[in-house]
Amino acid sequence: MRKIRLTAFVSMDGVMQAPGGPDEDRDGGFEHGGWTVSYxxxxxxxxxxRxxxxxxxxxxxxxxxxxxxxHWPRVPDSDPIAKSFNTVTKYVATHRPDSLGWRNSEALTPDPAAALRDLKAGNGPxxxxxxxxxLLQTLLAGDLxxxxxxxxxxLVLGKGKRLFQGGAMPGAFRLTHSQVSTSGVLLASYERSGVIVTGSFALDENG
Structure with missing residues (x-):
């Protein structure tokens, strides 16, 4: 069974839209594209x-x-990330499978949710x-x-596409790594650990 690992850049209010450049994603009139670069x-x-x-x-x-x-096909393979991204299989949720021109690309069609479950249940990296x-909303809603x-x-961006937009399956995670960068960015990794455990701080009326 394969693990699904998510990496996301988010603001303090949970926005993850267009972190890398002004024209990356202007949906909804988003005006702060490239907000991660200076950090x-x-x-x-x-x-x-890692x-x-x-x-x-x-x-x-x-x-x-x-x-x-x-971007990545234009970066020389002397860059280790470019070499990896250009070589590995890219599974893509798309309604236009015939337009995937990057080498080693495969479409998740016709039902991306079912395809994701099959992919996760199989063997591989x-x-x-x-x-x-x-796509993240499908993954989070399906507890995948x-x-x-x-x-x-x-920073607070105020509006934009968020990591948790609603509909995520409730669940508990365990912190496995944390640190703070020199620019004040919180770096943390979590792994799925089970169900949410609840309790109460209410005083015992009989005590």
Whole structure:
């Protein structure tokens, strides 16, 4: 069985839209594209490198796929991330399977949710999700995410596409790694640990 591992850049209010550039995603009139760039430092780079230390395939929504496909094939294979991204299998949730031009790309059709469950149940490397806001909602609603790595930036964006937009399956996670970058970004990794355990701080009326 394969693990699905999610990595996301989020603001303090949970927005993850267009972290890498002004024109990455202007849906809804979003005006703050590129909000992560000024915070990047060496600890963040090392944290991201850990994400790629073990074998993986990519699991992507269509918009993120198009952004990656326009960028990574142009980066020399001397860059280790480019070499990995260009080589691994890319599984893509899309209604336009015939337009996947990046090598080693496969469409999750006709039913992405069913295809995801079959993919996860099979053999192979972990499935690494980058960006892909719409696809994430399907994964979270289906309780398909095994590990989450969050880079939480010290800013509030006010509006935009959020990591948790509603509809996620309730569940507990365990913190496996945490640190703070020199620019104040919280770097944390979590793994799925079971059901939510509830309790009460109410005083015992008989005590």
């Amino acid at each position: 990047w430092d060496e600890p963040m780079g090392r944290f991201m490198d 994400t790629f230390d073990t074998p993986f395939d990519l699991l992507l929504g269509r918009r993120t796929y198009d952004i990656f496909a326009a 972990d499935l690494l999700v980058q960006g892909s806001t719409v 995410v095994d590990e989450i790595s969050l880079l939480t930036f010290p």
